[in-house]
Amino acid sequence: KYGHTFPDKLTLRELWNLSEGNRVSFDFFGWLLNKGEWALLYILARDEDGFLSKEAIRRCYDGSLFEYCARIQRGAQEKLE
DSSP: OOOOSBTTEEOHHHHHHHHHHTOOTTOHHHHHHHHHHHHHHHHHHOOTTSOEEHHHHHHHHHTOHHHHHHHHHHHHHHHHO
């Protein structure tokens, strides 16, 4: 619904639109926390092109996100060496 650039990845702008579309009218604290959660997930799990994959979002919910991020970091370190 929100992935217009690629159907299986989200940009930062698309994440912003996702959080705007799911907000409750007068819950200002909820708005702030929701945007903060999505921003943190974007920072932790984005790929080298600046996209957040739907698989990374699923991993956040099933608890395997940190293993995924560690594998990405190991791959990036191996490229530098």
